[in-house]
Amino acid sequence: MKTVVVKCGGSVLKELSESFFDSMKALLADGYKIVFVHGGGPEINAMLEKMNVQSEFKNGLRVTSKEVLEAAELVLSGSMNRKLVRLLEAHGIAAIGLQSSDQGILEADFINEEELGYVGDVTSVNKSVLETILQTGLLPVLTPIAKGPNGTVLNVNADHAAGAAAYSLAADHLxxxxxxxxxxxxxxxxxxxxxxxxxxxxxxxxxxxxMIPKVNTALKALESCGHVHIVSGKKPFYEDGKWYGTQFNKEEAAK
Ligand SMILES: Nc1ncnc2c1ncn2[C@@H]1O[C@H](COP(=O)(O)OP(=O)(O)OP(=O)(O)O)[C@@H](O)[C@H]1O
Ligand SMILES: [Mg+2]
Structure with missing residues (x-):
């Protein structure tokens, strides 16, 4: 099974172009199975503002208190995931939304509870759930919310979540x-x-x-994935077997 993990930034969700969806369809037509992971940064910020909750970032990661976690889950699982699935379906792509803390689709551990709060790093991926869904021809759309230790739920940077899924599936492309x-x-x-x-x-x-968690994810994913690219959602990213954007090169990265 040729797989591509596509991470879609919250930064560009509202601006995804028709040509982005054409590239998605071109991938499917070329026999790739796609796992989708999304972020939701700007929407989480807007929700936190409404709730009057302050939030800060450390090294590109959102410090996540209980309140911030609640807002993040509400936005990511409740609205962003729903919007993306509908958007894909409107473009003729059969998709299904998945909350990644269910069935340990993503399991994570605290990175540093004292400094970052409820922020996790993925420790395992339930590959069999993802592969079963892919085999039915559906495109799974994952939230970056993971099952944590002792009944907790953890906020995972969406780049890290996508990288972990790609790494675990040994995807052809991230x-x-x-x-x-x-x-x-x-x-x-x-x-x-x-x-x-x-x-x-x-x-x-x-x-x-x-951009820091993104490039770090790219380099880590290269250890297991064939190709890694950072691309724009406002343009086509794949046409006639050609990929655009910044490519991370495995051979050169290993030097
Ligand atoms: N050298 C760089 N080249 C391009 N962008 C950069 C660079 N350094 C920093 N950036 C910033 O990184 C941003 C992309 O990361 P950001 O986390 O904001 O979006 P995202 O990961 O796509 O969305 P989300 O975090 O919601 O999932 C760019 O919009 C840009 O402002
Ligand atoms: Mg980001």
């Missing part, structure tokens, strides 16, 4: 869809990145904020 064309340097798209070059761009501050 695609991280965001609101920019890929990794930019001086406003110009970097078409190929290696591990060493990525590190240099982080150190010099070219790569910052939400």
């Amino acid at each position: 695609l991280m869809v965001t609101d920019v064309d890929g990794v930019l340097n001086d406003g110009k798209l970097v078409t190929v990145l290696t591990g060493a070059e990525t590190e240099r761009l982080i150190e010099t501050g070219v790569i910052s904020g939400g």
Whole structure:
């Protein structure tokens, strides 16, 4: 089974272009099975504002109190997941929404409870649930909310969640869809990145904020996945077997 894990950023959910869905359909037509994982950053921010709850980020990760977790789950599982499934269905793609804490689709452990609160790093993925759904021809749409230890539920950065799913499925491709064309340097798209070059761009501050968990996820996923790209959701990302955006190169990354 040829699989692609597509992570769609909350940053671009409202701006997904028709050509994005054409690329999704092209992948399906070429025999790829797709697992979708979504974020919801801007919508969670809007909900927190409504609830009058402050939130902060540390190294691109949202510090998650009980209240923030409640808001994140409400937005991600309640509204973003529903919207995405309907959007895919409206484009003729048969999709099914999954809450990743159910059946331990994603299981996670606290990263640092004291510093980050209810934020998790994925420790296991229930591959058999995902593979069973893929075999029926449906496209699973996963929330980045995981089952934590002792009955807890943990907020997982959606890049990390998608990376863990791609790693565990040994996916052919991991695609991280965001609101920019890929990794930019001086406003110009970097078409190929290696591990060493990525590190240099982080150190010099070219790569910052939400791009940090994305590139780290990309490099980690390369250990198990064939190809990793960061692409824009406002444009096509796959046409006639060709991929766009920033490509992370396995051979060069391993140097
Ligand atoms: N070198 C860089 N090249 C491109 N974007 C960068 C770079 N450094 C930082 N960024 C920022 O990273 C952002 C993308 O990450 P962000 O976390 O905001 O979105 P997302 O991951 O797509 O959405 P979500 O977090 O909701 O899932 C870009 O919009 C840009 O502001
Ligand atoms: Mg992000």
